[in-house]
Amino acid sequence: MKISLNYIGVILLFLIGLVSCGTKENKQEISSDTSVQESYSNPLDVAFGDPFILNDGEGKYYMYGTGGGAKDGFAAYSSKNLTNWEFEGQVYQGNTEESWASKFFWAPEVYKIEGKYYMFFSAQWKVNPTIEEENFMIGVAESDSPTGPFTEMYDKPVFDPGYPIIDANVYWENGKYYLYYSRACYKHPVESEVADWAKEKGWYDEIEESWVYGVELKPDFSGVIGEPVLCLRPPLKMDDAQAEWESRSVTKQEINRRWTEGSVIFKHEDIYYMMYSSNYYAGENYAVGYATSKSPLGPFTKAANNPVLELNTHKGGQVTGTGHNNIVFMDNGDMYCVYHGRTKESGQERVVFLDKMEIKSDGTLVVHGPTTTPQDMPL
Incomplete structure (x- = not known):
């Protein structure tokens, strides 16, 4: 049988095409393999407020937060490398006949304890005989799965x-x-030099404040033991080293409130570190500081290098509203600060950031952020 050279050429081109396609597919598979990913950039592709990341201890992480597509409850995302996240759907549903909570579902945190998962969260309590505008309380839900x-x-x-x-x-x-x-x-107006100053300027008649408390929990989470202990509050005097950054919501005329909220506590070398957020959560001056103590319930002393996380637009950056952080403890001992912020692109939508943090040899806590440039992947 005689075969023309043209026919052979067609066959060869076809075979070369198959090899080429296979090579492209292999390259795509390799490029999508997160194990060879060398860097990541903020913000992450998750639109959450108040983000919390659980290290499940089995090579997987789960993120929970305010919003993120959940209705009357909370959604979750999962990841194997802390930077590429997969939507897991809604994991808790409130505002039902059985639920004590009706609306304003905020700031979920999930803990793994003896193989079960416990979610603590804030929401508006249905029991509201005096019809208060803000009737927020804290509840707890459980599951056999992080999702x-x-x-x-x-x-x-x-x-x-x-x-x-x-x-x-x-x-x-x-x-x-x-x-x-x-x-x-x-309904928590507090007298202070900042409040007097704002009143003299004719800005606000009173300044309301939020304070952080700690209290021992019953082991079954059905209630508390003893009375709550005041841990942190805004400064009373204007010459206090913390007064300037913690009072920006007032001094920048954003609102007549000073916040101390979004606290997270951890222990490092016998010292308890409590990180917290100050200023208006919806404003550009939302920022994070920390305080230390030798006891889980204080007294706490605020750090000299506060704030450790704040807007960077005054330094040529594009990030504002950095706050309500939490901490991811890696298996190798590294720590990462997860928090929400806003960029020029996101506008008022809160998006998630992840930046490395460390405790230096002198005990000083440092957050290396906010960043929007490529960072090394978490190990």
Whole structure:
């Protein structure tokens, strides 16, 4: 049989095309393999406020936060490398007949304890006989899986201190559990030199404040033991080293409130570090500081290098509103600060940032952010 050279040429071109296609597919598979990814950039592709990341201890991470597509509840994302996130859907649903919570679902944190998962969160309590505008309380839900569904453990909040509370954070050691929360600013006017100054200028008649408290939790999370202890509050005097950055919501005429909220506590070499956020969460001056103590319930001393995380637009950057952070503890001992912020592109939408943080040899806490340039991948 005689075969023309043209026919052979067609066959050769076809075979070369198959090899070429296979090579392209292999290259695509390699490029999508996150194990060879060398860097990442902020913000991450997650539109959350108040982000919290759980290291599940099995090579996977789960992120929870305010918003993110959830209706009357919370959604979750999962990741194997902290930078590429997959949407897992809604994991907790409130505002049902059985739920104590009706609306304003904020700041979920999930803890893995003896193989089960516990979600602490803030929401508006249905029991509201005086029809308060802010009737926030803290509840707890449980699940056998980090992706839910989470079911409320009790048909009421963990406890009622007599004022609205938000931003739960839980710490445990030596068989004891501690709950930290922020008393809302609502109907909490506080006398201070900053308040007097703002009144003299004719800006505000009063300044409301939120304060961070800590209290021991019952082991079954059904209530608290003892009375809450005041841990952090805004400064009283204007010459206080912390007064300038913690009062910007007032001095920049954003609103007549000073916040101390979004607290998160951890222990490093026998010292307790409590990070917290100040200023208006919806404003550009939202920022993070920290304080230290030798006891989980204080007294706490605020750090000289505060704030450790703030807007960078005055330095030529594009990030504002950096706050309500949490900490990711890596298996190799590294720490990362996860927080929300805003960029010029995101506008008022809060997006998630992840930046390395460390405790220096002298005990100083440093957050290497906010960044928008390429960073080394977490290990």
